[in-house]
Amino acid sequence: MKIFNQKINIKQVLVVIVLLLFGNSGKIYLLHNVRVNSDIDFYDYFDHISVFLFSLVSLISVIVSWKVINKIDKTNTILKFVKVYILSFLLFVAVGVIIDYVLLGIVMNSKEYNFIIRFINTMSVAFILVDIFALTSAFLYFRQSQKATLELEQTEKEKAVLQSQMLQKNLEPHFLFNNLSVLSGLVRKNPEQIEGFIDDFSDVYRYYLNHGKKQLVELKDELSFLISYMNLMEKRFGNTYQIENSIENTDGFIIPCSLQLCVENAIKHNKASEKNPLLIYLSLKENRIVIKNKLNKVDFTIGTGTGNDYLKRQYQLNFNKNVIFTETDNEFTVKIPLIPEV
Structure with missing residues (x-):
């Protein structure tokens, strides 16, 4: 299938959509719990700063995960995209826990810091930011797929030109x-x-x-x-x-x-x-x-x-x-x- 003269792999697009739906299901559930059981002050600047930092960390986590997986896995299959998605999620949680501890445990000097609760909270944030993980991973994956397709087409053209030149020479x-x-x-x-x-x-x-x-x-x-x-x-x-x-x-x-x-x-x-x-x-x-x-x-x-x-x-x-x-x-x-x- 082609859209705007670009080849689109329907199977790959469907996998991305499924992962987005799966992640967003958890995201909607978490947001519902927050609405019912929490009181969030919209004007609390600290919450906004935290969201911005965690969003930035999620983006960096995907980019780092892509570079790591790209060195290990030289293929261009949908499984590679899934690996990047999972690794970036885990990397975000690991870094997020550290950032959360620094912000609350050290900067805010919270005396009631509970690691288990904060870890669960970081996992919840990861689900809330699932769009960033999925869309950034998909963007990097499809960009490489398109690049690989263009390189393959260029290679085939170059082969044809070389063979034509050689036949003419002979x-x-x-x-x-x-x-x-x-x-x-x-x-x-x-x-x-x-x-x-x-x-x-x-x-x-x-x-x-x-x-x-x-x-x-x-x-x-x-x-x-x-x-x-x-x-x-x-x-x-x-x-x-x-x-x-x-x-x-x-x-x-x-x-x-x-x-x-x-x-x-x-x-x-x-x-x-x-x-x-x-x-x-x-x-x-x-x-x-x-x-x-x-x-x-x-x-x-x-x-x-x-x-x-x-x-x-x-x-x-x-x-x-x-x-x-x-x-x-x-x-x-x-x-x-x-x-x-x-």
Whole structure:
């Protein structure tokens, strides 16, 4: 249900209303007893000061209770609201007894101070101020619920944008034209290699289209895709860029195109030749895929950083894990978290 363009959880609202009705039932009963059995002087300033102080304490009790519960309970369920409500009530009674004793027992120097009676009186005040407990708790709870909803919507939008950018990057015309140029060269010089090239080319684009919007793929599928991608690079650059893969256990999952992005960056930003090829090492250490290569930077490249940003944000948004990029004077390393299961 939406009111003023805001999503409202009916169940949560009903729970708050029930708690308010329950608390106010006790409040009405207490006020009735006060009316029948007590004589209250409306012009007694001390009573007004006491009510103000206790109202302030009730508000502070809810805020403190919210902060305490929020550190312990990271969920956003209605049970969390109930916990805050109960804790703030108990905290108010504890602090209220102390304030009551200070006001009556010390400041007013009351000689007939009875702790049991004053404790019951403080409990009565707590019921009278139940609106503050319930409404303040509800306000804090619903504000966090709304914030969490907005953050979730923003996260989903960011994921969609990142995936769209990544798909556009993988399907960019530059990559297509380069491979068509390679294909044209094979037609003239090595026609026997055309069939294998087309198979690899089809596998790469099929992988882009079929897995580009998936959250995770199996590591073994990503490694198989990387082989097809490197076959295309070999047709284009010869043995200039090579991969040494020491990963034996391929259990686990990874974000699609993660390895290809890292390899692509290594090829794009480093010089190499047939005599001095660039070796890109793949290994598995402590549940992270490690991609490492020596640095031999080209003189000038235009890099948008889209690939690295995509990896970092996707792992943070989806799994709260970090992709680690490390660069030294002669080596560049990327460590990608391996997700054990989905």
